[in-house]
Amino acid sequence: MSETAIQIRNMNKFFGTFHVLKNINLEVAASERIVICGPSGSGKSTLIRCINRLEEHQDGSINVLGTELDDNVSHIDQIRREVGMVFQHFNLFPHLTVLENCTLAPMLARKTPRGDAEAAAMRYLERVRIPEQAAKFPGELSGGQQQRVAIARALCMAPKILLFDEPTSALDPEMISEVLDVMVSLAKDGMTMICVTHEMGFARQVADRVIFMDKGEIVEEGAPADFFGAPRNERTRQFLNQILSH
Amino acid sequence: MSVDTLSPLPGRKQSLLSRLFSRPLDVVISVTVLLFAASVLWQLSKWAIIDAVWTSPDATSEVCRGVSGACWAVIDVRWRLIVFGLFPYEEQWRSSLACIVMVIVAILSCVPMFWTAIRLSALWIVGFSIFYALMAGGVLGLTPIAPDKWGGLTLTVFIYAAGMLIGMPMAIALALMRRATLPVIARTTGIIIDSVRSLPLITILFTAALVLPFVLPEWLLGDKIWRVILGFALFFAAYEAENIRSGIQALPSGQEEAARALGLTYWQRTSRIILPQALRNALPPTINQFVISFKETSLIVIIGFFDVMASGKAAYGSGEWSFAWVEVYVFVALIYFIFVFSLSRYGAYLERRLRVGQH
């Protein structure tokens, strides 16, 4: 058994009185690829945003790479440096060039010298196949290119875990595959990944485990073959029917 | 004579002509308006230029006796009073040099090379220190000159520059504190901002100049001029803080989240991600605030300071020149216009520059 990357135990999260996440238990091994799916409002985003403290959980424990996620600011900073995140709407910094977007965090949070940070940034921009855009501003790029920059920006921190929150759902159909290709290649290189996505082809191809959430609960989880071939839960079947029928 | 040979842009000129003179009624209206405008312009230039008296060889108002045009001689004779106030005559070179330093600093801040927070603040702090050293003296063998001797345009520039220099960081601090996660800080800041905004500037200046001496211990008091500058800065900061806050609120929440997810600390997020974008968003209302504040400096006369407006009044007030008040006010208005107009143009230039790379 390989080492544990993330361990979530009996975690509960409330927005005011609204119980968003109910008794979540989830263990993610290093290099494991997890896909989370489920209907809108089921708490998928909230779950992965709890992992890097963009949202605070109220009950239970979250342990990331051996660091307990509590109110200790240095623990939070430590975890955020090791966990990268890619957002649905890219969230690139529009006042900085593509290269500066990529070098900012390594230079500030990891104190990497500028030269090294820029060399690393160019390597990752090549990896997502847009090194020629380095000097441009995000507003001058297409959606697919922006999302690839966002992936490169996350990679520049050399994270051990990457979280994806519906990275392709704000993209035009013809740009989806360029982003998925990059994600597939990351998965092949052994990156620990948690992806919230409805791209079931991607899930079949790379996921070690697929998790289905509904109404703040993890309803079902399993290897893609079992999950898609023989879903046990009625809600899962309904959801898969809906999503695969179009 | 054809229109084409006259104008380098025949198309535009012809279309203007055809729009103004196409129908009989248009012709009548256009001619009337043009004639009226021409006559106003003629009267004005007759008064201001053609019939005007520019100098007075013997420094008295005799030359203007019986003249129908403007008597600019009053400016020729009294400009030192308007620009320098009561600053000692033989030291007035210091006052002019100080003003020149300020203008150089203002021009340098337009150069993109200085556009980092550190360089810009360094430039202004150095420039302002030189300005202050020149004016106040007491260093490098310069005779000390107390602030109550300062006056005229230099005093206006001093109070304005000092007020803005202190007010801008104060505004940023207030805007950030109003967004603090601790409710105590956020609410207290909100109350401070709203209270300052609900008071007229005059009240604040009065309090700073005349009431504080009764309340504060002597060692905390400082010179009256600094209390007034602080009051002025606070008033500016209360308004500007809200401009900056609106600039922050215009940012999508994803900006802050992405910065947090990358592991940046509060100060790193604020200084590198939030403020640069927020200040850019807040640029138009900020320029507005700067312009308003420049004109508000004229209120300091009420608490006994001799700013450019007051020294203008003194320039014509002394019997001999009392007929020439229009000329003096036109001159003072011109000074205000030059300052405020340059400020507006600078703002417009900044907006164009900063749009680069933004969609």
Ligand SMILES: Nc1ncnc2c1ncn2[C@@H]1O[C@H](COP(=O)(O)OP(=O)(O)OP(=O)(O)O)[C@@H](O)[C@H]1O
């Ligand atoms: N900041 C918030 N305050 C209050 N309620 C919230 C907040 N953020 C999310 N919620 C609620 O929590 C629930 C779960 O939201 P979440 O964004 O995690 O859903 P999701 O599964 O990611 O949905 P989607 O597929 O639409 O992105 C929703 O009912 C949502 O309305």
Ligand SMILES: [Mg+2]
């Ligand atoms: Mg979501």
